[in-house]
Amino acid sequence: MSICISADKILYNFLAxxxxxxxxxxRVPDQAVKCGFGMQGVCCRLCSNGPCRITPKSPxxxxxxxxxxxxxxxxxxxxxxxxxxxxHIVENAAVSLGEIGRGNSDLPLKxxxxxxxxAGRLGTTGSTEEEKAVNLSNMVLADLYRxxxxxxxxxxxxxxxxxxxxxxxxxxxxxxxxxxxxxxxVKSGTNLSSDPADMLLHSLRLGIxxxxxxxxxxxxxxxxxxxxxxxxxAKAGFGVVDPDYINIMVTGHQQSLIGILQDTLxxxxxxxxxxxxxxxxxxxxxxxxxxxxxxxxxxxxxxxFAGHTGNNFTSEALIATGAIDLVVSEFNCTLPGIxxxxxxxHVPQFCLDDxxxxxxxxxxxxxxxxxHIIAGKIIGAGAESYAARRxxxxxxxxxxxxxxxxxxxxxxxxxxxxxxxxxxxxxLIVAGKIKGIAAVVGCSNLAAGGHDVFTVGxxxxxIKRDIIILSAGCTSGALENVGLMSPSAAExxxxxxxxxxxxxxxxxxxxxxxxxxxxxxxxxxxxxAAELGVDLPxxxxxxxxxxxxxxxxxxxxxxxxxxxxxxxxxxxxxITGSETVTRVLxxxxxxxxxxxxxxxxxxxSTVNQLEAVINAKRSGLGL
Numbered sequence: 001m002s003i004c005i006s007a008d009k010i011l012y013n014f015l016a017x018x019x020x021x022x023x024x025x026x027r028v029p030d031q032a033v034k035c036g037f038g039m040q041g042v043c044c045r046l047c048s049n050g051p052c053r054i055t056p057k058s059p060x061x062x063x064x065x066x067x068x069x070x071x072x073x074x075x076x077x078x079x080x081x082x083x084x085x086x087x088h089i090v091e092n093a094a095v096s097l098g099e100i101g102r103g104n105s106d107l108p109l110k111x112x113x114x115x116x117x118x119a120g121r122l123g124t125t126g127s128t129e130e131e132k133a134v135n136l137s138n139m140v141l142a143d144l145y146r147x148x149x150x151x152x153x154x155x156x157x158x159x160x161x162x163x164x165x166x167x168x169x170x171x172x173x174x175x176x177x178x179x180x181x182x183x184x185x186v187k188s189g190t191n192l193s194s195d196p197a198d199m200l201l202h203s204l205r206l207g208i209x210x211x212x213x214x215x216x217x218x219x220x221x222x223x224x225x226x227x228x229x230x231x232x233x234a235k236a237g238f239g240v241v242d243p244d245y246i247n248i249m250v251t252g253h254q255q256s257l258i259g260i261l262q263d264t265l266x267x268x269x270x271x272x273x274x275x276x277x278x279x280x281x282x283x284x285x286x287x288x289x290x291x292x293x294x295x296x297x298x299x300x301x302x303x304x305f306a307g308h309t310g311n312n313f314t315s316e317a318l319i320a321t322g323a324i325d326l327v328v329s330e331f332n333c334t335l336p337g338i339x340x341x342x343x344x345x346h347v348p349q350f351c352l353d354d355x356x357x358x359x360x361x362x363x364x365x366x367x368x369x370x371x372h373i374i375a376g377k378i379i380g381a382g383a384e385s386y387a388a389r390r391x392x393x394x395x396x397x398x399x400x401x402x403x404x405x406x407x408x409x410x411x412x413x414x415x416x417x418x419x420x421x422x423x424x425x426x427x428l429i430v431a432g433k434i435k436g437i438a439a440v441v442g443c444s445n446l447a448a449g450g451h452d453v454f455t456v457g458x459x460x461x462x463i464k465r466d467i468i469i470l471s472a473g474c475t476s477g478a479l480e481n482v483g484l485m486s487p488s489a490a491e492x493x494x495x496x497x498x499x500x501x502x503x504x505x506x507x508x509x510x511x512x513x514x515x516x517x518x519x520x521x522x523x524x525x526x527x528x529a530a531e532l533g534v535d536l537p538x539x540x541x542x543x544x545x546x547x548x549x550x551x552x553x554x555x556x557x558x559x560x561x562x563x564x565x566x567x568x569x570x571x572x573x574x575i576t577g578s579e580t581v582t583r584v585l586x587x588x589x590x591x592x593x594x595x596x597x598x599x600x601x602x603x604x605s606t607v608n609q610l611e612a613v614i615n616a617k618r619s620g621l622g623l
Contacts, residue, residue: 004028006451008481010400011310014238015317021344023316024337028446040577041071046190054577063191071578072196073188075554076203078573080184082555083206085332086214087144087177088355089516092366093221093256094140099368100225101133107260107368109133110227110300118220122157133224140217146176148183158212160526162535163563167208170592172201172562177209196580204593207558215519215559219410222293222516226259227300229513231408231417234298236480237401240307241323245283246274246386247306248378249324251315251338252331253516255293257352257366258284261328264375266304277383278390285324287315288333289514292476295407296513309401311444311477312549313451316341322393326382329356330366332552333474346389348381404487405480409470409512411523422528429540430623433496435466436614439521440509442545442553444474448570452478454546454603459484461607463508466494467614470510470524472517475547484509518556522563532621537564537594540617542610544568557597561585564594566613568606572599 003025006012015025037043042054044061052061052070060066065073100107109115112129119125119132124139126132143152151173156164167173174180184202187193223229241247248265250258264270265282274281284301286294286308294301295308309318312333318324319341327342330352339360342349349361352374357363364374418424428434440459448454455475462469463484471479479485484492490501493508501508512520529536543565545553560567575581590596598613600606 007456041574042577072199082551098137111224148175148179211559230299260371292514311474436540443549473515561595
């Protein structure tokens with residue numbers, strides 16, 4: 001059976017050995033022929049006159065829409081959908097924080113110092129920590145729910161000062177976040193806006209709302225509830241799975257939901273239930289971004305968290321090992337393909353959020369007040385599944401992953417590691433020991449050369465050129481599973497970066513965790529820029545989402561462009577059918593925000609371009 005290749009050779013060989021299990025890797029060959037109109041973004045099916053497509057003989061849709069209008073509408077809709085996903089996450093996190101503050105849950109707040117710090121920064125009042133939590137929750141929710149005519153009030157306090165002034169000057173400060181999404185859908189509807197420039201500016205507003213709220217604010221709230229990251233070494237890969245335990249695989253992005261399992265699964269009552277079913281206990285097995293989020297805060301998760309296994313396209317393979325007894329999902333990156341593998345392996349599924357409801361999953365509506373009831377049902381189902389299925393399913397967990405992945409990096413822990421200031425890093429950049437920084441972020445796809453092939457190949461080439469990597473998203477899952485986030489990876493770096501990594505005992509690729517941590521990378525960059533007294537576009541910093549997958553990645557990208565960063569993609573975001581949209585995003589935008597899109601599907605050519613951008617920024621700073 002023909003399957004898609006992977007940069008992770010052990011994973012590839014495991015999947016190749018499973019001829020009786022169909023995964024996304026098996027379906028790639030049958031989907032190899034792509035729709036040319038869809039790839040260019042010049043297919044429109046908004047009304048019954050269509051679907052219309054642009055050809056040399058038909059340069060307009062029936063309504064008269066040009067390729068510029070079609071492409072811009074499709075792009076805006078995609079960014080709006082991605083922004084909506086992230087805003088859903090921060091909304092749920094803020095609601096949970098408010099419920100804890102009101103005493104509607106027995107969960108303690110593990111990040112009280114951050115709560116007090118953030119309250120001071122945002123002007124949140126409250127005589128107690130609980131009042132501050134409630135008021136912070138209310139402030140965030142109020143901004144999300146404002147009409148579009150009212151600018152969100154926390155933006156100025158959350159954004160890097162020079163960027164805020166730039167956005168204000170361009171007129172792209174976002175109004176109420178959910179209203180911005182709503183009006184983006186209206187604007188891109190049938191026979192409404194036909195102005196591509198206006199739609200692209202609207203995309204930038206959505207990007208700002210996504211970055212400051214859906215990314216950065218979600219991280220802060222989760223840090224307050226579940227504890228701030230701490231740098232440590234951790235196990236990663238399928239090797240974290242112990243078949244002697246009841247293994248609950250979690251998928252999604254919302255630790256604010258999954259976190260309710262942590263203490264309950266390690267309770268004496270849960271241990272007794274596990275022992276009665278013949279298991280040593282319960283383990284949470286991280287998959288996709290929520291696993292990376294728990295890995296990031298592993299110091300607060302206790303022994304119940306087994307570790308992180310990999311990114312979105314490893315999830316089907318993980319179930320195919322037979323060692324997973326239950327799947328609990330709460331958001332996207334939960335592939336539809338897991339349904340058939342779960343059925344084949346007799347693995348039941350639960351869903352905590354109906355936005356990720358799977359056809360054969362039982363829906364447990366999340367309510368923080370009922371967390372013990374929800375956790376109790378999951379415990380019971382996991383024990384029942386273990387007792388029943390382990391008698392008829394063969395367990396086959398490959399030797400896979402690394403035991404010394406450096407994790408827990410954040411905007412705070414990296415700074416603390418460097419002595420409380422980014423000056424040591426800046427000094428290394430000034431001296432040329434580190435040429436610059438590349439943020440390698442986002443998804444994994446199976447299209448850019450195969451599973452993680454471009455991501456891993458590009459990263460290896462960048463570190464050879466003494467460019468340090470900061471990673472967040474499914475790229476992190478890929479890079480840790482091939483050893484690039486272990487200290488021994490220093491040997492793969494260029495001579496200067498290798499020396500630094502050896503001295504510090506760190507890898508050349510630093511693991512910031514899930515895609516939400518793209519917000520942490522922005523804060524890190526802002527802190528470095530502030531120490532230098534420059535704006536973000538002046539930094540010797542590039543951004544690459546080489547194997548972007550979905551609409552959330554496009555919302556992330558819109559944030560990166562609003563920040564003024566050069567953004568590389570290995571595959572174009574369905575815009576090439578419009579000369580105007582392509583020109584704006586790849587060239588003209590640089591004169592507005594400082595950012596632009598670089599599309600390049602060749603690893604060496606890409607690295608040459610990214611290195612050239614870094615060198616140009618160095619020259620601009622007189623380095």
